[in-house]
Amino acid sequence: MNNALCIRLTLLFIALNSIAFMVNCCGISPRFDFQKNHSCFEFFLLTDTSKESPALSKVGQREQELDGFWPFENFYVEIPAEDAPATRRFRGLFAGFETGEFIFYSILIAAVFLFLKLW
Numbered sequence: 001m002n003n004a005l006c007i008r009l010t011l012l013f014i015a016l017n018s019i020a021f022m023v024n025c026c027g028i029s030p031r032f033d034f035q036k037n038h039s040c041f042e043f044f045l046l047t048d049t050s051k052e053s054p055a056l057s058k059v060g061q062r063e064q065e066l067d068g069f070w071p072f073e074n075f076y077v078e079i080p081a082e083d084a085p086a087t088r089r090f091r092g093l094f095a096g097f098e099t100g101e102f103i104f105y106s107i108l109i110a111a112v113f114l115f116l117k118l119w
Contacts, residue, residue, distance in 0.1 A: 006113065006117070010113045017102060017105050017106060017109065020093075023047050024094060024096075024097045024098060027047070027049045027050040028046065029044045029045055029049075029050075030046070031043070032044075038085055039085050040084075041087070042089040043089075043090045044089070044090060044095070046094050047095050047096075048091040048092055069100070070095075070096050070097045073091070073095050075090060075092070075095055076090055076091070077091065
């Protein structure tokens with residue numbers, strides 16, 4: 001592989017890894033709400049992690065807990081409501097990307113880069 005291409009790809013993956021971690025730490029994500037025929041759909045672009053959103057406190061305990069290692073998270077959930085239809089939610093592209101995933105993928109990126117440089 002070309003040396004310049006290897007460096008560019010490594011920097012791209014480091015940037016994506018850092019962005020995924022930062023949006024989950026800071027809870028930054030555009031949110032879109034759609035309603036049609038008495039049903040509600042919430043669409044989070046990056047993550048549904050938020051420290052100050054009262055709407056997220058309605059999510060059940062099962063949906064708030066991490067359910068796997070990214071990308072094996074539950075990206076689509078339904079939130080039951082007692083007096084209304086269930087709210088469906090897309091949790092975002094980087095839902096559940098926590099410290100463990102950041103460390104693992106950082107080491108993986110470095111290992112692949114070193115392998116390609118030494119090969």
